[in-house]
Amino acid sequence: MTLRDSGQYYHEVLKRIPPRAFPAFEDPVMQERVWGRRWGVYNDVGTLRTVLVHRPGDEISLMTADRYDPTIEALIDDDAQWYWRGERAPDLTRMQTEHDALVAALRREGVEVVQVGSSPTDPKAMFTRDNGVVVPGGVIVCRMGPVGTAPGTGRRGEEAFVSRTLAGLGMPVLRTIHGSGLFEGGSFALLNETVAVAGLSYRQNEEAARQIEEVLAVQGIRLLRVPLAGHALHLDGQLVMVDHDLALINIERTPYWFLETLRELKIRVVEVHHADNPRVLNCLAVRPGKVLLAINNGDATAERLVAHGVEVVPLDYAECQQNGGGIHCSTLPLVRERH
Numbered sequence: 001m002t003l004r005d006s007g008q009y010y011h012e013v014l015k016r017i018p019p020r021a022f023p024a025f026e027d028p029v030m031q032e033r034v035w036g037r038r039w040g041v042y043n044d045v046g047t048l049r050t051v052l053v054h055r056p057g058d059e060i061s062l063m064t065a066d067r068y069d070p071t072i073e074a075l076i077d078d079d080a081q082w083y084w085r086g087e088r089a090p091d092l093t094r095m096q097t098e099h100d101a102l103v104a105a106l107r108r109e110g111v112e113v114v115q116v117g118s119s120p121t122d123p124k125a126m127f128t129r130d131n132g133v134v135v136p137g138g139v140i141v142c143r144m145g146p147v148g149t150a151p152g153t154g155r156r157g158e159e160a161f162v163s164r165t166l167a168g169l170g171m172p173v174l175r176t177i178h179g180s181g182l183f184e185g186g187s188f189a190l191l192n193e194t195v196a197v198a199g200l201s202y203r204q205n206e207e208a209a210r211q212i213e214e215v216l217a218v219q220g221i222r223l224l225r226v227p228l229a230g231h232a233l234h235l236d237g238q239l240v241m242v243d244h245d246l247a248l249i250n251i252e253r254t255p256y257w258f259l260e261t262l263r264e265l266k267i268r269v270v271e272v273h274h275a276d277n278p279r280v281l282n283c284l285a286v287r288p289g290k291v292l293l294a295i296n297n298g299d300a301t302a303e304r305l306v307a308h309g310v311e312v313v314p315l316d317y318a319e320c321q322q323n324g325g326g327i328h329c330s331t332l333p334l335v336r337e338r339h
Helices: 009-014 028-035 058-062 092-108 158-169 206-218 256-264 300-307
Strands: 048-053 074-077 082-085 112-115 132-135 138-141 173-176 188-190 195-200 222-227 239-243 246-249 268-271 284-287 290-294 311-315 332-336
Touching: 048 092, 048 158, 048 284, 058 092, 092 112, 092 290, 092 311, 112 158, 132 206, 132 332, 138 158, 138 206, 158 173, 158 332, 173 206, 188 239, 195 206, 206 222, 222 256, 239 284, 268 300, 290 300, 300 311
Parallel strands: 048 112, 138 173, 195 222, 246 268, 290 311
Antiparallel strands: 048 332, 074 082, 132 138, 188 195, 239 246, 284 290
16 A cells, blocks of 8 residues: 555645644734734724724714703613713714814824725714724624614624624634623723723623633733723723823723722823813824824813823814714724834
């Protein structure tokens, strides 16, 4: 019997074609070879290269003035699971103008702007941040909390639109939060290249944090958990990184032990000024020490950032903010440089 006809044939052949675990999946050379480019982010402030957005569209028309509830001074639909801050219906034209200005500011920074494909039906779909947790090498697709009583209502379902868009780009999906896990990406931050933080609330639970932690552990990143106060939704109402060693924080929402942790990590803090609307915190770093910030929330915090060496690009985002989120919420970074 010849070797080729024997049971030893594949042993002889395959020992000359060994599998190679290294370089690791996240290695830039391997990413470019397999996935066409390097994907993901190393931190929350590296120069932004690619970002995912969704321009508010026809779904905004679902929020009508007849849904005003004076007890909470907002439009709200318990069945469809949406709310709008105020008693009048949204001005879609103004929202689109503001969002277009945000996109224009991103493009002036050299950022590739990707729109979510197809047409999400939920009025909150413009807040793309919540659909993903982007880490080195790819994305963890989130599992949204609100589910409406009718099909296609509530934020649950946006994940499918985003997943199809990212897959079309060729971006690796490292995991999809599944089972009973709940997580929205606005409650995740990379404090540096080895420490991340998840804000837990009734929109983000321990099961999802455990699943995210499994992905991060492979990459040598430690996950901290910060319980959010009351019915606070996301961590980006408490902390946003604006430089490698500088965070903008809402001191009223930040636990004392977490302030100590930031200090141990040698992260300095700028506190949101008490005279400003706390929503000013919801800004976006486009590179280390440069942020896009909704200036209509007040100037005092911007002045504090400037005093700490941060360049502030002011944008009017007032109408979009009535929908419950800001500039940070409206952007999901897909690729950042390391520095």
